[in-house]
Amino acid sequence: MPYASIEDLPDSVRGHLPEHAAEIYRSAFNHAWVSYADRGPDREEIAHRVAWAAVKKRYRKVEGVWVAR
DSSP: OOOSGGGGSSSSHTTTTTTTHHHHHHHHHHHHHHGGGGGGHHHHHHHHHHHHHHHHEEEEEEEEEEEEE
């Protein structure tokens, strides 16, 4: 289920990431959702993992807060 906007992201993502990081997450998730269409029931989990990896390339967690690298 691709996300149309960052407001559609799960609370566990939207509530913890800065707006730019949430947009990175949304974009990466949507791309992975399409790319891994053949993975069946694992598709959503894979897309979330890809999205978090994309966020972690540009952001890091410092004392519980996500900050730009």
